[in-house]
Amino acid sequence: MSRVEALLREILERVTPTPAERERVSSAVERVVKALERAAQELRADVRVEVEGSFAKDTWLSGDVDVDVFLLFDPSVPVEELRLKGLQIARRAAELLGVSWRERYASHPYLTLELGVCDVDAVPAYRVPSPAHIKSPVDRTPFHTAYVEGKLDANPSLRGEVRLLKRFAKGVGVYGAEVKVEGFSGYLLELLAIHYGSFLSTLKAAAKWKPYRTVIDPEGHYGDPREALKRFREPLVVVDPVDPKRNVASPVSLDSLGKFVAAARAFLRRPCPEFFYPTPQPLPPLEELLRQRAVVAVKLRAPPLPEDVLWGQAKRALRALAHGLERFGFTVFDRAAWAGEGELVLLFELEALELPPLEKHYGPPVYSDHDERFISKYAGGGCVAGPYVEGDKWVVIRPRRIRRADEALAKLVATYNIGEDLTLSARTGFEVYAGESVLGAAASAEYKRFLGEWLIRRPPWLLSSGN
Amino acid sequence: MSRVEALLREILERVTPTPAERERVSSAVERVVKALERAAQELRADVRVEVEGSFAKDTWLSGDVDVDVFLLFDPSVPVEELRLKGLQIARRAAELLGVSWRERYASHPYLTLELGVCDVDAVPAYRVPSPAHIKSPVDRTPFHTAYVEGKLDANPSLRGEVRLLKRFAKGVGVYGAEVKVEGFSGYLLELLAIHYGSFLSTLKAAAKWKPYRTVIDPEGHYGDPREALKRFREPLVVVDPVDPKRNVASPVSLDSLGKFVAAARAFLRRPCPEFFYPTPQPLPPLEELLRQRAVVAVKLRAPPLPEDVLWGQAKRALRALAHGLERFGFTVFDRAAWAGEGELVLLFELEALELPPLEKHYGPPVYSDHDERFISKYAGGGCVAGPYVEGDKWVVIRPRRIRRADEALAKLVATYNIGEDLTLSARTGFEVYAGESVLGAAASAEYKRFLGEWLIRRPPWLLSSGN
Known part of the structure; x- marks a missing residue:
């Protein structure tokens, strides 16, 4: 077994939830689903409760799980009603479960239920027939879940590769599409692992990515990558398999892309656990x-x-x-x-x-009618050189005020x-x-x-x- | 009489040669011409001796005259012979006159004879039928002389306007086409005074000149000024009346043009003798x-x-x-x-x-194969921050060596x-x-x-x- 294989096996063990952890989270999620269903019934809402995200796809990291449970409304429900009913259902479910919650906001407001073993987000969305019919970005999530689940079920060992990639992205500080990070979402990392076939293949490909010139199009929506580059003017382009009009990597900033590429190259040269689990650095005074x-x-x-x-x-x-x-x-x-x-x-x-005591200050062009004001402002003093002419402009060297x-x-x-x-x-x-x-x-x-x-x-x- | 008229009359008196000065220079020039003609005869050279430049045109400034005497050879004479014979004739003339001389260089080598009352340049050139046939830039001079003489003879008071303009250009430090100055040649100033009709009209026009956008085309060689701007990509364009392919203002740098425009505007606002005869400024320690x-x-x-x-x-x-x-x-x-x-x-x-003690130093792009060398150079030390990734580049903050x-x-x-x-x-x-x-x-x-x-x-x- 090579050095890198041994390392990845060791990391994989740490990132894969144990049967006991899996059981704990599953039963918590089951209780939440039941509570949400009951709450929906009580409030007479036509809602399908569905588990989404990394828990549904079984790509979550041990010790680090947030569960997404979607409340899927019929598209005919007005958006105000969806928002109101969504929150009511989630609040009622929290009451039934006897857990605390906090309100947050993505496309719509949603509730995070604090289950203890994990947090569960109860997110209202529309159950639309296809991504072409979505009314807000969260409506796309069920399609993402289904796409990824299909691919992973066909090749179950990929789940480990996804987990390695997620842990790597976390370790090097580029995990998450939020504005604070401007990095790689979980879904994006899943797509990459699926597309390239493994953690290592993804890193090998990333080692050659060039910003604004790289297109990954898993389902081949674009015949020519230049078409995609013309549409998506972002550092990295990963065409959403379920929606050709969307770049899954659009939140990735140039900085995050650069960090990922740099880390990938360094890891391939000299793999070590620090990439996945960085130890806090000793800081000088x-x-x-x-x-x-x-x-x-x-x-x-x-x-x-x-x-x-x-x-x-x-x-x-x-x-x-x-x-x-x-x-x-x-x-x-x-x-x-x-x-x-x-x-x-x-x-x-x-x-x-x-800053140094003097600065060069450019005034108006010599042919401008503002010349007189500039000249008379400085000719009597207030500068140490000039007013003089450089090119077609008036200039002074003057003491810097700040x-x-x-x-x-x-x-x-x-x-x-x-x-x-x-x-x-x-x-x-x-x-x-x-x-x-x-x-x-x-x-x-x-x-x-x-x-x-x-x-x-x-x-x-x-x-x-x-x- | 207005303030500016009084001032210009006063300056004109100073710049116009007195009859006595004129007489002194004339007789010196006459002697030189005769000596050159005799020298040419002795050396069996078919040469026409002709006075050119500001003396010929009577636009020279009192106390400040250099006389150009041209030795005009037939175009059939090979250039090596022209150079050799030109110098021989001038040296022999100096001998005949008993004056000292120094050798200088323009298109060809030439001699400056030191007459005492003035210097006389003896310049070999070709007598060509038209500017289209010139073999070197000095061959154009007789045509310039003839053009300007014609215009000034038709309107003799213009000579005073030219003198004022030359003195003004000298006073504000932009007189001369030499590389040291990169300014306005005597011929250029003559053309401007002729074109605009007077010293004051020239300044009024110059006050509105914009670099790279101003075309002066006295003989209307170009139907559309944009044509001339396309051909001459220089700050100021003055089309040579005797040669449409030439921009008389091509030596004028942006700095010189700017100074001239600035001075013109200032003079029109507040005329004073300093523009013509600047007094040395008192300098602080x-x-x-x-x-x-x-x-x-x-x-x-x-x-x-x-x-x-x-x-x-x-x-x-x-x-x-x-x-x-x-x-x-x-x-x-x-x-x-x-x-x-x-x-x-x-x-x-x-x-x-x-400079401050630290500098930011950019390394290679993260995807470049030079990354490893850069990283290993700095990872062990030698920098106070990094190596880190910014955008798609490696960067360090390091002590400045110099x-x-x-x-x-x-x-x-x-x-x-x-x-x-x-x-x-x-x-x-x-x-x-x-x-x-x-x-x-x-x-x-x-x-x-x-x-x-x-x-x-x-x-x-x-x-x-x-x-």
Whole structure:
């Protein structure tokens, strides 16, 4: 047995649920299904209760299962009724089961029932005759489940390959289609394992993927991959087998794709368990790290928004503020966001916390009628060189008004539109940190670990694999 | 009389040669022509001696005349014979006149005879039937002379307008088509004054010139200005009246055009003598100026090349070295060259003399086969963050090896190709200066004045005109 085979066998053992775990989750799911069916009956709703997702497909990871139970309504039911009835049924089922729940939101609001052994999402959707008839994205899920189940039933050993691939994606930090991760959904990873036939074949293929040039079309919906590339202008294209108009990989960002490709190549060179189960890295003292680097941060109250909405705004804010800092003259090396405990911390690593004293400032073209104002503004002083003409523009070299990064960041946060809710939050107050003080932006140990790993910015599998 | 009319009358008086000066130069030129004719006879050369240029056209400036005397050969004479005979005739004429001379080079080598009252260039060329038959650019000159003379004879007051325009171009620093200036030739200024009808009309037109979009076509050779713009991709297009294939303004750089337009607008707003006769600006102490700014310089021995060749190489070297400094991470505000006393000083003003300690360094794409080398180079150390993946590339944050501008410049000069002769000169030695020491790069007072004006970088007419 080769080294990689031995490793994969070892990992497979860890990711495959034991019969006891399987039994525990199954009986919990059965109880939920029965409770939902009874609740639907009580509320006189014509609903089919169906288990979907990785549990239904038997591709879930040991110790790590979220079960999706769908409440499938007839397409003739108005959407308002579906939403209302869906929540009523789920709440009533929770009551019958005597478990707590929380409301969440995807295409429609849905309930997560907290069963103890696992969480179960009760998701209302429409039972449509085909993916061409869907009324909202969740309606596609039953077709995904059926497609994958069919493929896996025909070749049951693929379930292990899917589990390895999911664990790998988790281990290297690209699992999940949510905005925070912008990575690979479970369904996407299942399609890849099925398409390429195994975990290792998937990695071997991924090692050669090129962003914006790779098309995977399992059911051959497109005769020519260039057709698909023209339609889907995203880093990776995986045509949905059940719906040719959809790119299953559309949530995958260039960053996540890059990480996956990099990890795949490194794993093939030197396989090791760190790719699946990264051990937390030992962090050098953070104060020292921050002293060597040039980091600024702003802390806002996190508005109470759905995760994806909050992360969507946070990422837009990072982009806008980084752009603003560059307009001030700073060079932004990297940026990141941390959210927790009702707080949002936006982090920027710069080339330097302070800019040189002078800047070159371009004025209007020489032939413009704004020339006189520019000239008279500077001719009397306020600049150390000029006004002079360079090419067809007026120019001055002048003292920089804002040289410190924290000052610039505070000004930007106070004046920029950084997303509707974040701008509102900033109006009620925010704090700016620079250098060592960034460590104190949030109190939790989780924040400090996040900050440390962001500063080191080295994948765990690089540290121990010798890659 | 308006303020501007009074001013122009005053300037016109200064630029128009007095009868006595005119007499002195005329008799000198007459002697030269006779000597050349006699020399040609002695050497049995079929040569027509003809006075060309601003003296022939009577557009020269008082106190500032160079006379061009052409030795016009028959087109059947081989070019080697023209060159040899041309020099022989001029040298013999100098002997007959008992004056000293120096050899120079344009299309062909030529001699400058030092008459005392003025210099006279004796330039060999071909007497061709039309500009379509020219064998070298100087052959066009007699046609230029004839064209301008014809126009000025028809409207003699234009001579004053030409003189004002020439003095203005001199005053604002854009007179001359040589590579050092890349400005407006005397012929170009004559054409402009003729075309627009007066000094003031020329300035009024120039105030609205837009680079790469302005076409002046005095004889209407092109039906549509877009045709001319397609042919001449230069900042300013002035179609040669005697040769439609030639842009008389082709030597004019964007910088020179910009300066001319800026000065024209400023003059029209607030006319003052400074535009014609700038008074040397009082310079603040240069050490202090250099302390506030971030200037580096390199001094080379200037190779013994024709002016235009030396300046061509100097400008290419400035561009190459500025580009190199930016690749090191420096921001280059401006650059300039000074040549004198066999030395060439290349100057660069930067945003800062020292760069921050860390830099972001991009490695290969994740899917490239160079990834392993990059990863193994940095995974063991040598960087403070990463290797990590950003987009589809490997990246590290690493300590900068070269942070000081003088160090970077020395490295560039030692390794870059900065033009054939300058590279050779650099191989025999060069010196690098930074900060205050830049003042000592050359000893002459002329260099110090140049450096001071370059640091202040404000046109003299801005200082005193209140513009």
